[in-house]
Amino acid sequence: MTDNHPDLDQELERLSFTKAYMDHLITAQEADQETLKKRQEDTLSKLDFKDSSLRYQEMLAHSNFMKMSKDQLENLKHLRKKPYFARIDYHRKEKPDQEVFYIGKVSLFDRETQQPIILDWRSPLANVYYEGRLGEVSYEAHGERYEGALSLKRQYQIEDGELHDFRDIDVTTKDELLQDSLSQNAESRLTEIVSTIQEEQNRVIRADLRRPIIVQGAAGSGKTTIALHRISYFLYSMRDIFKPEEMLILAPNRLFIQYISEVLPELGVEKARQTTFSDFVREVTGIHWPVDSQQATLMKAIESEEPQEDSIALWMAGYKGSKEFKQLLDRYIQILKKKYLVDQDFMMGEFKIKSGKAIKRLFIKEYNYFPYEVRVQKIKSILQSELRRKKKQILSKVAAKYDQELDKALFGMTDPAKRKTRVSFLITRKEEKLNEIKKEARTAVSKYMKQYPKLKLTEVYQELFSESVFSSLLEEDSESIREMRKLTSSYLKQRQLSSEDLAALLYLKSFITGIAKEDQAKKVVIDEAQDYSYLEIYSLRRAFQTDLFTIVGDLAQGIYRYRGLKHWDQLKEDVFHKVNYLTLQKTYRTTIEIMNAANELLMLMPDNLPKAEPVVRHGEKPLFLEKQADWMERFSELLHHLEEQKMTSYAIVTKTKQEAVQAAEELKEAGHDFQAFHEEQGMSNRMILPAYLAKGLEFDVVFLYCDQYPYRLTELDIKMLYVAMTRPLHSLFFIGNEPADFLLTHLDSSLYHTDAQV
Numbered sequence: 001m002t003d004n005h006p007d008l009d010q011e012l013e014r015l016s017f018t019k020a021y022m023d024h025l026i027t028a029q030e031a032d033q034e035t036l037k038k039r040q041e042d043t044l045s046k047l048d049f050k051d052s053s054l055r056y057q058e059m060l061a062h063s064n065f066m067k068m069s070k071d072q073l074e075n076l077k078h079l080r081k082k083p084y085f086a087r088i089d090y091h092r093k094e095k096p097d098q099e100v101f102y103i104g105k106v107s108l109f110d111r112e113t114q115q116p117i118i119l120d121w122r123s124p125l126a127n128v129y130y131e132g133r134l135g136e137v138s139y140e141a142h143g144e145r146y147e148g149a150l151s152l153k154r155q156y157q158i159e160d161g162e163l164h165d166f167r168d169i170d171v172t173t174k175d176e177l178l179q180d181s182l183s184q185n186a187e188s189r190l191t192e193i194v195s196t197i198q199e200e201q202n203r204v205i206r207a208d209l210r211r212p213i214i215v216q217g218a219a220g221s222g223k224t225t226i227a228l229h230r231i232s233y234f235l236y237s238m239r240d241i242f243k244p245e246e247m248l249i250l251a252p253n254r255l256f257i258q259y260i261s262e263v264l265p266e267l268g269v270e271k272a273r274q275t276t277f278s279d280f281v282r283e284v285t286g287i288h289w290p291v292d293s294q295q296a297t298l299m300k301a302i303e304s305e306e307p308q309e310d311s312i313a314l315w316m317a318g319y320k321g322s323k324e325f326k327q328l329l330d331r332y333i334q335i336l337k338k339k340y341l342v343d344q345d346f347m348m349g350e351f352k353i354k355s356g357k358a359i360k361r362l363f364i365k366e367y368n369y370f371p372y373e374v375r376v377q378k379i380k381s382i383l384q385s386e387l388r389r390k391k392k393q394i395l396s397k398v399a400a401k402y403d404q405e406l407d408k409a410l411f412g413m414t415d416p417a418k419r420k421t422r423v424s425f426l427i428t429r430k431e432e433k434l435n436e437i438k439k440e441a442r443t444a445v446s447k448y449m450k451q452y453p454k455l456k457l458t459e460v461y462q463e464l465f466s467e468s469v470f471s472s473l474l475e476e477d478s479e480s481i482r483e484m485r486k487l488t489s490s491y492l493k494q495r496q497l498s499s500e501d502l503a504a505l506l507y508l509k510s511f512i513t514g515i516a517k518e519d520q521a522k523k524v525v526i527d528e529a530q531d532y533s534y535l536e537i538y539s540l541r542r543a544f545q546t547d548l549f550t551i552v553g554d555l556a557q558g559i560y561r562y563r564g565l566k567h568w569d570q571l572k573e574d575v576f577h578k579v580n581y582l583t584l585q586k587t588y589r590t591t592i593e594i595m596n597a598a599n600e601l602l603m604l605m606p607d608n609l610p611k612a613e614p615v616v617r618h619g620e621k622p623l624f625l626e627k628q629a630d631w632m633e634r635f636s637e638l639l640h641h642l643e644e645q646k647m648t649s650y651a652i653v654t655k656t657k658q659e660a661v662q663a664a665e666e667l668k669e670a671g672h673d674f675q676a677f678h679e680e681q682g683m684s685n686r687m688i689l690p691a692y693l694a695k696g697l698e699f700d701v702v703f704l705y706c707d708q709y710p711y712r713l714t715e716l717d718i719k720m721l722y723v724a725m726t727r728p729l730h731s732l733f734f735i736g737n738e739p740a741d742f743l744l745t746h747l748d749s750s751l752y753h754t755d756a757q758v
Ligand SMILES: Nc1ncnc2c1ncn2[C@@H]1O[C@H](COP(=O)(O)OP(=O)(O)OP(=O)(O)O)[C@@H](O)[C@H]1O
Pocket: 178, 181, 182, 190, 191, 193, 196, 197, 198, 201, 217, 218, 219, 220, 221, 222, 223, 224, 225, 226, 554, 557, 588, 589, 695, 696, 697, 698, 726
């Protein structure tokens, strides 16, 4: 603690003042709660079964309000433990004096003076703290730029409402709070980092919210964390326009969703919808056929002896995510569209209500922006209302015509017998005619609408792969394409899908029916975006009709490269307009020693991928442990030693799923209980999982384990190894038969230890 700092008393006083103010608010809120509860009980006691639904609605509104203020109360109590984490002293040019601002997770205003007691970290002025060095600093708010001078940036460590420490940051001192935060242990969840957001990260969070953003960030550079903070910033800045439920977060798998979900309440974004691409498409299309996951395709390819280039499954996955396939779908969509081009006149009996030309025009031109089925519904309403309008006119016209004839007969015919017959004929005929018209009117619209097709998504997709349709759409032909058609066709016949079909289904659906209102998202965040195919992202963009995408990923970790994005230009050029492209090069997760080894591995890859720059934090070099007969004892010793060092979360990462299962059994026999991976089971502090599932996660200690499946010098294996090596925060071990199992022989031997050396 900074015991003899001249500002210590002032800081302690400030904290007490803030806490006292919060206490005052808490007491007031609690009293409000009591009153509300009483009122609710009162209403309830007076309620009887004859009461109107209005009364019930009133009660519901009441209880919602109670819940809201209960949440507010909980938040306030939680906040009291750490009301703020930083302070800035800022002198805005046009103000007479310098002002002091305390920055916290949410703002708090003095109710009487309206002065901020705490400034929200997302507020425009707080940007000065993240961006600014001491000296001249400006900030932008409500479209205006304010100039000023920053004379102090101070960070606080407050725990349970007690001030533990505070430090001033200027250009020369390193950000110690960041160092402290990084040396902590990994819980089985992601944490919130508002107090230590770095400049390059802040730029991503606050980048123009109305433009799509793509972030290429190194492993551990904070992409996931920053993407979530950007949503929080988005919701704060656009709170009048967007609701949290309108946000969609797409994560790579369910395990990952569990991993991020706990940080969401802290950031106020827990109501954002979180799902995977596969679950999302299945839900919006309502297709619940079994789907072969992309992991399954990857695993099969990894476990098989066949060279990956020869795998038809991988080739198919690549093709079905490609731009070529999208173009083929576009041609198919044109064929489907033709089915909707009805151009018959809309008649009610012999009366024309609307010309076929005008109806077709509505479909092609006026309603161009809507999906086909929506256009059809709109045409239906137009026809209904025109019919209603014209029916009246037609009925009175027809009636008038008969009345005229009647007049003629009554007053023009002299022979009474003939007149009688004629009049009675006309009266009956008039009645009949009017009834006929009314009857026609009742069914005219539905009869006309029958001309429009009723397309079923699965059937449409199946039809695409029929030989005649497919070959008519194809620009080039090849053996692989023909095989893909046949395989897909027979798969679909068995009512089965592979995950690569989902993007195409979503794409087709967006043209045919569109996405239901409740499934619409106004802002989309895609994590691990390198693993998405071109068509997956294109179909999402098309389905939501919005450009508000935050896309974060790392091409170096693109283990699904056969299907995923090869470079970001594909999205920048083709999918979005005016993309903001940013990079995150600094990496925060792991130590310099681990990152150096991982960086060197990257160099084995053909693409010229930029190395990640670790922030200054040292640790042990990775250690290779030979899997000899006594390896389990050595492993137990290591675990014991690491536990003494207070490491809490451990993962054993294998290359294949099969190896993970075998290793889990072997370890269990030796008394080490590591939870075998399972997407649904969630995170634990001792896990064993294949590399593809470890993507995005982190642990204090990682053991890369390899017995039967050594990593080969292929792009896919290098990337998987890279993903696995960048998971630990503190320590990395290789357990295998020889260093070559982990391609260590291709790295400089000074980058790692072997068991014999220690
Ligand atoms: N500014 C920061 N202050 C403190 N910790 C940070 C900061 N930025 C990132 N971290 C920490 O670094 C780790 C990596 O962050 P995150 O998982 O978001 O990175 P990522 O880029 O998504 O990683 P990967 O692509 O390897 O999965 C997390 O533990 C996160 O809390």
